Every structure is written in C-alpha cells, then in structure tokens.
Amino acid sequence: MTTKSKILAGLVGVFVLIQFYRHEPNLQEAPAKNHLTTEYTIPANVEQVLVNACYDCHSNNTVYPWYSQVQPLAYWINHHVEDGKKHLNFDEFTTYRLRKQYHKMEEVVEQMQEKEMPLKSYSLIHSNARLKDEERTLLVNWAEAVMNEMKGRYPMDSLVKPKS
Secondary structure, three states, X not given: OOHHHHHHHHHHHHHHHHOOOOOOOOEOOOOOOOOHHHOOOOOHHHHHXXXXXXXXXXXXXXXXXXXXXXXXXXXXXXXXXXXXXXXOOHHHHHHOOHHHHHHXXXXXXXXXXXXXXXXXXXXXXXXXHOOOXXXXXXXXXXXXXXXXXXXXXXXXXXXXXOOO
C-alpha cells in the first residue's frame, strides 16, 4: 500500500467515524411560551420574512436541509444555529430583560440597514433567505414599531441605559 493510499484510507476512515458524532437537533416540541408574539405583534408578511430568513438560526426550531446530516457540515450548521440563538432567539425573547429586548430590536434595525444579516454563507445556500430591499425595509419598520410599542408601555429608563 502506497503512502497516498494509506492517507486516503485514513481520511475515509475519519470521515466515516465522524458521521457517528451527532448534535442534538434544534427542534422544540412544545409551543414557544416565551416567543416574541406573546407580547408583541408580528404581521403575517413580517412573519413570513422571519421564517424564510431568520428563524433557522434565531429560534428553537431549525428546518434542516438534507446535507445537515453529513459531518462536518452538520457541525458547521450547528455552530451557526447555536451562535445565532446566543445573539437573538425569538422563541426566548420575552425572557430577556426589557432593556435587552429593546436593544435586540435596535440590532435588528442595524443588521438590516447594514445588510449584515442573514449571513452570506446562509443566503448563498438558502435562496429564499436573500432579502430584497423591500423586505429589509419591512423588517426595519416592524422592529421600530415594536420599539415604539415598548416606549408606550414602559418608562424609557427601563429600556435604554441612562447616559453618564
């Protein structure tokens, strides 16, 4: 057996072995009792954009493509999902302090205006997640409406950090 054959056999062996390493899927069975909609309104057209472009990484329910079952892609996808949920999880939104909720809506506005979300690596494979300018504007307007609703309900000092 040549050195190249041994290396190839080793790589195939490693590839086969890593297929047995699985992450727990990001699938919540019960309805999300802390979802943003329990406190704030999401119009149907906004919800559709969120489902197509955001919820796979920013909720407790990811729609997994077929290739998510193949390592090392599964690891990479899981990392994106976990990182996304760490930054914003719509299913856990009402567990955030008011100030954090408000700040997350500010970040939605910023991320849409700067075209930083969805990630290029995600929208490259998920064509339905490629946001048009109108959809970005729709999300910005919705996030700003949520922020205004918060301002109407709560004292400003509970939403924004006082300037020192």
